[in-house]
Amino acid sequence: MNLDKDGSLEVRLKTPLGATRLEIGFTAGPGVTALFGPSGAGKTSILRAIAGLLRPEEGLIRFCGQTLLDTGAGIAVSPHRRGFGVVFQEARLFPHLSVRRNLRYGAVFFQAGLRPDPAAFARIVDLLGIAPLLGRAPRHLSGGERQRVAIGRALLANPRLLLMDEPLAALDENRRGEILPYLERLRDETRVPILYVSHSVAEVARLADQVVLIDRGRVAGAGPAAETLGRASLMAGASSRERGVVLEGRVAGAQPETGVTTVEIAGARLRLAEEGLAPGAAVRLRIAARDVMLSLRPVEGISALNSLPMRIAGLTPLDGRTMEVRLEQAGGLHLLAHVTTVSAQALGLAVGLEVHALVKSVALDHFR
Template structure:
């Protein structure tokens, strides 16, 4: 359980935000300067709010009305930063042992070998940080934080300094923390693909305020209405279960109530329920069910809204069978010609190669059930 309600005023920035979630991975999402890192620092005890209350794992760490402010070293918040901040003169084993030094007595010691196995760093124990790749350093930093027996893990843009290959290397390990350990995570990021893959809930920030909160599907569906109609960056998230692998064609097939979704082959990288990211510019709409097409993904739904600006394109949001919402960028001429209005039945066509493979992520059944209600 994490509950946050704080105000912090600076000369050129004011943070005033509140949210509460029972567990899982809570993503703080938004552009630079929106307040994500400030919230992380307040949770960790690096900064003090002007007023507010913070509860971490059912333990009150800040309550300004009651005059309570627990110092950082007593909060048991595991911090992971962009660069890992490992001690360069120590080996990996010694860096991990340094984390154990901060584990409070009587809390139950985290088993060293289990953490090493979880993060796949056993072969690195004798190495020094300067010889490690960026992804390896981040895994060691996570291990050090875990061995301090934290109540919660706060990860501040932990993948921001890594290239795409290193990001894909470390994402599965963060998923394991979320799913296997059940450790609450606050994950700071401005990367949609990371949030789509990891988050069970999202707090979207702008200018120090919460502008949306809920599941990734709910938050990014609400973002559609905020996007300028002529911008192609709108992303939708669909969730379903992998039902077929077709390695001979390098594709996987996901079952969705609106129709089957064909994606680039997962090659065993995700099991069970997955979330798929789809760019609005890569969605085509038809008013009748098409046939004899090369496009394999055809999803049925009804138009929820049509938003058009002064430019040539507009955004058509479609409520799909099963509850997910899909955004499509459509020319204003097509909107008029096809009579695209709220309530009209349509069929959304998405090419497999147009689906953002990096936005694929596994999430647990409890999250899946909640999102599909």
């Protein structure tokens, strides 16, 4: 795999996008950069243009200092000469080839007929946990297994950049849960930069270092994952089930006898049902708005381990039955909560009101 590139990518594009136009500009560095936003926002079109599969009206694409596209100068490097690996929503494996031969195809096609280095082949097979699958035909694989093989094939092409177009979108929740740990290993154990297209908050929160929010063909926001996903205004496209906050903090202590770890975030402490985290380790948490309850006073004798004094910073009706409550602390901690309109009225919720946010330890999704 290509380990000596800094992974810097510059993209400027203008082109028709359905009934609107795609007019975007962003830069991405090493690690995982997610193009995040609702379906139809233009994410896949951006990825296809970077891959060389779509020619925009106007565009400039540079990777590691090399110009791959400059419509003004008449430069358009062919897709197979860009050195990028692409993983689509569907695995697109060759049905007549075994898993082993599908994997070898990446090196044979993209590396001038060279067979993959045995050590690299073994390393990628181990990384993705696909050794037991090598002799099988694609039709005998689950959806998650097919996607792992597709990722392996892309990696064996020795890509300078890996482009992933909603690779988990066609999988059910169980299959997504199966493959996400392998994507985390891919992120952590290789230095291949990744551009990851998704409209799933859970995936982006778990995998991305940087986020570029795409909305109706424009860049609506960009920055570190926790900061970007934490801005309520940038979460408008997320489903009610996925809306929430992403927070970064450090492990403050652990209680091995109870399996509870304390994480400090913006001066507040949250207790997490997780073991094996070292004191001082950086962690990322996602707290879904649907997992936050509100009380007007401290509550005792309940199972929720986290009771946080907060102030209501905003109230937004989501539909005729639900309100979204923005909560904040002076130290910078912020949360979202979803309550019924009936409950909001019964509690007398209003901007500026002091409340207590109740969160179960098992409701804290921990990543990294």
